[in-house]
Amino acid sequence: MSRRNVADVRVVALREGGRAVELPDRVVAEEPLEIRCAGPGQDAEPVTTTMRTPGHDFELAVGFLLAEGIINGTADVHEVKYCELPDDAEQLYNVVTVKLRRPGHFTPRRGITTASCGICGTAQLDELQDRCPVVPPGPPLPRSVLLQLPDRLREGQQLFDRTGGLHAAGLFDLDGTLLSIREDVGRHNAVDKLVGEAVLAGHLPLRERVLVVSGRVGYELVQKAAVAGIPMLAAVSAPSSLAVETGRRLGVCVAGFVRPPTANIYSHPERVDLDR
Numbered sequence: 559m560s561r562r563n564v565a566d567v568r569v570v571a572l573r574e575g576g577r578a579v580e581l582p583d584r585v586v587a588e589e590p591l592e593i594r595c596a597g598p599g600q601d602a603e604p605v606t607t608t609m610r611t612p613g614h615d616f617e618l619a620v621g622f623l624l625a626e627g628i629i630n631g632t633a634d635v636h637e638v639k640y641c642e643l644p645d646d647a648e649q650l651y652n653v654v655t656v657k658l659r660r661p662g663h664f665t666p667r668r669g670i671t672t673a674s675c676g677i678c679g680t681a682q683l684d685e686l687q688d689r690c691p692v693v694p695p696g697p698p699l700p701r702s703v704l705l706q707l708p709d710r711l712r713e714g715q716q717l718f719d720r721t722g723g724l725h726a727a728g729l730f731d732l733d734g735t736l737l738s739i740r741e742d743v744g745r746h747n748a749v750d751k752l753v754g755e756a757v758l759a760g761h762l763p764l765r766e767r768v769l770v771v772s773g774r775v776g777y778e779l780v781q782k783a784a785v786a787g788i789p790m791l792a793a794v795s796a797p798s799s800l801a802v803e804t805g806r807r808l809g810v811c812v813a814g815f816v817r818p819p820t821a822n823i824y825s826h827p828e829r830v831d832l833d834r
Contacts, residue, residue: 562612562651563587586724587612588743592653593619594641595628597661605664611724611742612651614751615640618742619654621754625782627689632760634658683804686781693789693809696766700834703734705818707770708794714739715772727752729788730768737767745773746782753786763787775801775814784808790829792816797824 569583591610594602605628610618616638623629641653711728714736727748728739740751749771756762768790769783775797781804783791791805792813805812805825812824823830 562589586743589650590652591615591618593622594653594655595623595658595662595664596655597658598636600661602655602657603664608744608747610744610747614740614755615651615654617740617751617754617758618747619656619754620757621750621752621782623656624753624757625750625778625785627785628662628664629656629658629757631762632757634660635757638758683777683800683807686804687807690781690784690808692807693784693787694765695809696789696829697732698829698831699732699768699790699811700831702834703732704768704792704813704816704830705821706734707768707792708772708816709818710734710736711739711770711772715741724748726772728770729756729764730770732766732768745771746776746778749779749782753782756786765789768792770816774798775812777801777804780804780808780810780812784810789826792821 563586564584565587567583567585569581571579571581573579588609589612590607592607593605595605596602619638620635629635635656636659637657639655640651641655707730711726714728715726724741724743725745725748726739726741727745729737729752731737738752738755740748742748742751756764764786767788769788770792771779772794774795775791775793777798777800780791780801789809790811794816795814797812797814802812802824809826811826811829813821814824815822
């Protein structure tokens with residue numbers, strides 16, 4: 559695990575009896591990452607800057623580009639690397655360039671994507687539906703497995719255990735086995751890292767998989783799941799109204815408040831086997 563994921567700080571801890579004690583502590587790191595794109599023979603163009611927890615930056619960049627429709631899958635990616643600097647310059651690893659196998663024009667996202675913001679303001683749901691195929695039917699997830707997934711995700715959150723300050727996204731199979739997990743200050747970044755890993759490994763579409771996230775579910779998380787072909791998204795908190803509508807349109811089962819022994823299924827309940 560990269561040491562850049564955390565930062566050492568000093569805190570004044572307030573304790574019982576009115577005591578105040580100065581102690582060492584660790585907080586999760588948050589730094590900007592500029593994502594650039596270039597086709598064959600093209601100069602790299604900035605696409606966005608996002609605030610993220612350092613680590614798995616190549617996956618984050620590729621997952622973001624997939625969600626934005628700039629790439630369609632593994633075949634579009636030629637190379638991913640950090641920016642090249644003069645020999646006397648310090649490499650901060652905060653600029654990633656994705657080189658594509660085809661030319662293109664890359665319109666920069668306005669402003670900085672914060673850790674709590676996904677694709678706000680970029681695409682309307684109708685436009686998304688035009689470019690994102692509906693996730694097809696598949697085998698259902700047993701109810702008993704669904705209810706276990708948030709606890710299994712929490713067990714895999716090693717960086718959260720050290721800092722208590724970030725989100726997680728996990729990819730599970732229908733038996734409830736954790737296949738991969740990513741953590742980040744931004745829940746959408748954690749999902750991009752998870753999906754980007756699958757893109758670089760050539761594993762899309764992610765059929766018969768379940769995406770589990772900590773926290774709430776916004777529209778952008780359902781969108782990212784659908785683009786990756788993931789049929790089910792589960793969370794420990796609530797979805798937004800647009801997240802529910804997106805799930806209904808794109809064939810994604812959205813389950814919220816998954817806290818054993820209860821859960822709410824907001825879209826496509828046929829993707830859950832209620833009798834097992």
